[in-house]
Amino acid sequence: MKNKRGIIVGTLLLIILLMTVAYSAFATQLNVNGVAEITGEWDVKITNIEAIEISNGCDAGSPQHDDTTVSFNSKLEKPGDIILYQITVKNAGTIDAVLDTVVFKTEEGSDAIDYETTELKKELNAGEETTFNVKVKYDADSTEVPEIKTKAITGIIEYVQK
């Protein structure tokens, strides 16, 4: 009986070992999205995004967000125009967090449209909330009016345990 149990445990450990090796081999092919939400103790998320400054005639679109991603589609009219978005991140869990990843990706669009971000708070302790801004701007020195006046941007923000 003892031997039988020993064989079962040994087999299981072998399976785990094989899975670990397989995981290492195929890790790059796995679809790993965002940070896992584990019970209520880990709960760092984007809670809001709003356009707080819009130049005349510009369209801030309908900014969207989920727990780790924000996206917005900005339409600017003339050189010098800006749209300023304010994004709120909250640590609603019970574990102190530290900023791990901030990536902003621009989709295809006008070259004259650029963006800049204010720095995110590096450490976000349990219960804390922080905001940061993303400014989308139409190059003031641009002399030509481009055909495309829009540009979509997606931002990914991830915190992990401090």
Added chain:
Amino acid sequence: MAMEKVKKENSIYMLIISIIYILINFSFGFFCGFARSPYNHDILAILKNVIVKILPIIGIELARAVLINKNRNNKRNLIIITILFILLEINYHAMINAYKDKQDFFEYVCKSLIPLVMYSCLYTYLTAKCSCLLPIIFRSIKQISILILPILPNMDWFMQGSIEAISVTIIAILFQYSFGKNVKTNKLLGASHLIVILISILLVCFMLGMFKYEPITILSNSMEPAFERADVVIYKKIDEKQLGEIPIGSIIIYSTDGKNIAHRIVDKINENGIIQYQTKGDRNNMADRDLVQVEQIKGVYVFHIKYIGFPSVWLYEYFHI
């Protein structure tokens, strides 16, 4: 001495079950995707996390064992002890956060509260029947796996809640057999346990869309008389290659703005090789405003079951109206 042997055997049994649980739980990530673990994976941080998480588990289970040993034969007291430990282990912080929104709270109840209640009942049962070592082994291994694995299955609330509920049931049944109950005396009960577990697993997999066929509850009457509000439509997922070859007259299920719609194809438009479908609800006077791109299509209607979607409709309306 014999009792010690039983405890040891059951502890090894629990060790095996715990490892199988982790393997199965992890493998669900291949269906629903993985997400990075938020926990710090430096050696010191792992050690700190393990101590912070495991010591309370041991303390709680030892306390449960002390109380159970004094009330082993009193069912009413065992129930009170279980309730006490449920109250002790509720994550009040998460509950208060979730309470602000009806849907969040419902999800919290399904993915956290119900499993907590079920697990607490299981731990009381295992401790009363054998030893507090069983829950300590299971909980510790489960917790350690969460703390050390770099990626974790990215499950939604339904999947999390369902897997935990099924796991508790299976573990309870396995130990019921291990403790010697109903092994030879009631084979029929054993078969019924197995059937119920299999049906539960299949149902969860079906709801999660792991099969070729998937259900969807109809929320409006736009397709009357083909089907109506609260009917459940079963649709068949179709291959990417066939998405442009769906015949006119078929009912397709497609998603738009985060909602699923089941409408009939009334026209097919091919512009420079890009195929789009014009759809319309049978009861509607006009065709739908936007054309449906092939990427939006989830599947083709196969059949429907009348009225069984009412609970889903009520729940949806409760949360969204």
